[in-house]
Amino acid sequence: MTMIVRDFRPADAEAVAAARRSAFPYLVTTAETVTWEVAGAPAERQYRLLVAEVDGQVVGSSEIGVFHESEEPGLAFANTSVRTDTLGRGVGSALVTAAEEWLAGLGAAKIFAWTVEAPHAVTFAERRGYRRGRSSRVQRLDLTTAALPPLDPHGLPDGVELRTAADFLNDPRPLYEADVECTEDEPDDVPAGRLPYDQWITLTWEHPSLDRELTTVAVVDGTVAAYSVAHTDGRGSYWSGMTGTLRAFRGRGLAKLAKNDALHRARAAGCREAFTGNDGDNQPMLAINKWFGYEPAVTEWRYVRELAA
Structure with a gap:
C-alpha cells in the first residue's frame, strides 16, 4: 500500500465529499461545497484541506485552520474524515499527524476536533491525547412518513408572517442581525x-448548500423574529443549519412555526430525510425536535487536545 498526505486539488472534490458522507452520513456535503470551502475561506482562518491518497485514490481528508473569530487566541480545529471501508490502515493517523504538526507551527495552543460516539473513533482520539468536551446530538426525521403538524389553515397569529430567505435577496442584513444574536446564545x-x-x-449567505427557498423566516410586524435555515444536497437530504428566535420574541412558538413551514417546504421539494444537530445542553431545541418526531441518529463529541501539555 502506498499512501501520501498532500494538499487538496480541485479534482479531489468528489472523492473528499464521498469520504465525508461515508464517515458522517447525515452531513449535507457535495463536491461543490468542498471546493467552495477551500476557495472561500477568509485568509485569517488559515484554512487548509489535507487529503490522504492510497494507491492513487483519495480516501480521507482533514480540514484544518484557526478560529480567527474567537476571543481567545491560539484555538484551532482539525476535523478528519476517513472512508469507512479504509479504516484501520493508518489513514486517520497520517492525516491527524500532519494536521497537528502544521497547526503547532502556526502557534496553536488547543486543537478541537469532532468525532462520532463509536468505539474506534473515541479510542483513536483519546489515545492521541484528546479529551472529551461538549456533545452534539444528531437527529433524523423521515420526511416520507413523518406526521408533520399541519400548516394552520386558519392563518397565523396577528402580526406574524412567514417568508423565505429568498425574500431578502436585496438586503439580507436583517437575517444577519438575527443570526448573530441567536448564535451568541x-x-x-x-x-x-x-x-x-x-x-x-461569504460564509453563511453564499454557502452553496443554503436553500433560500426552503429557509423560513418568521416576521412579526415587519421585524425578523425567528428563522429556520435549510441546507440541501440535491440527493434528498435536508439539514437544519440553524433554528433560532431573537430574545425579544422567545416563548411565542415562533421557532416551531418557522421550522414546521421549512420542513413542509422540504418535503414538497422532494427531500426524503431531515437531519439536525443540537448541543447536548440545548434543551429547548432538543424538545422542539422531539415534538416534531425527530429520532436520535448519532452523538458527536467535540474533543480537544492542548498542545502545550
Missing part, C-alpha cells in the same frame, strides 16, 4: 466574537 466550547457582516455573507 448557542452553547459552545469556543468563545466567539461577532462575525463581521462581510464574512457572514
Whole structure:
C-alpha cells in the first residue's frame, strides 16, 4: 500500500465529499461545497484541506485552520474524515499527524476536533491525547412518513408572517442581525466574537448548500423574529443549519412555526430525510425536535487536545 498526505486539488472534490458522507452520513456535503470551502475561506482562518491518497485514490481528508473569530487566541480545529471501508490502515493517523504538526507551527495552543460516539473513533482520539468536551446530538426525521403538524389553515397569529430567505435577496442584513444574536446564545466550547457582516455573507449567505427557498423566516410586524435555515444536497437530504428566535420574541412558538413551514417546504421539494444537530445542553431545541418526531441518529463529541501539555 502506498499512501501520501498532500494538499487538496480541485479534482479531489468528489472523492473528499464521498469520504465525508461515508464517515458522517447525515452531513449535507457535495463536491461543490468542498471546493467552495477551500476557495472561500477568509485568509485569517488559515484554512487548509489535507487529503490522504492510497494507491492513487483519495480516501480521507482533514480540514484544518484557526478560529480567527474567537476571543481567545491560539484555538484551532482539525476535523478528519476517513472512508469507512479504509479504516484501520493508518489513514486517520497520517492525516491527524500532519494536521497537528502544521497547526503547532502556526502557534496553536488547543486543537478541537469532532468525532462520532463509536468505539474506534473515541479510542483513536483519546489515545492521541484528546479529551472529551461538549456533545452534539444528531437527529433524523423521515420526511416520507413523518406526521408533520399541519400548516394552520386558519392563518397565523396577528402580526406574524412567514417568508423565505429568498425574500431578502436585496438586503439580507436583517437575517444577519438575527443570526448573530441567536448564535451568541448557542452553547459552545469556543468563545466567539461577532462575525463581521462581510464574512457572514461569504460564509453563511453564499454557502452553496443554503436553500433560500426552503429557509423560513418568521416576521412579526415587519421585524425578523425567528428563522429556520435549510441546507440541501440535491440527493434528498435536508439539514437544519440553524433554528433560532431573537430574545425579544422567545416563548411565542415562533421557532416551531418557522421550522414546521421549512420542513413542509422540504418535503414538497422532494427531500426524503431531515437531519439536525443540537448541543447536548440545548434543551429547548432538543424538545422542539422531539415534538416534531425527530429520532436520535448519532452523538458527536467535540474533543480537544492542548498542545502545550
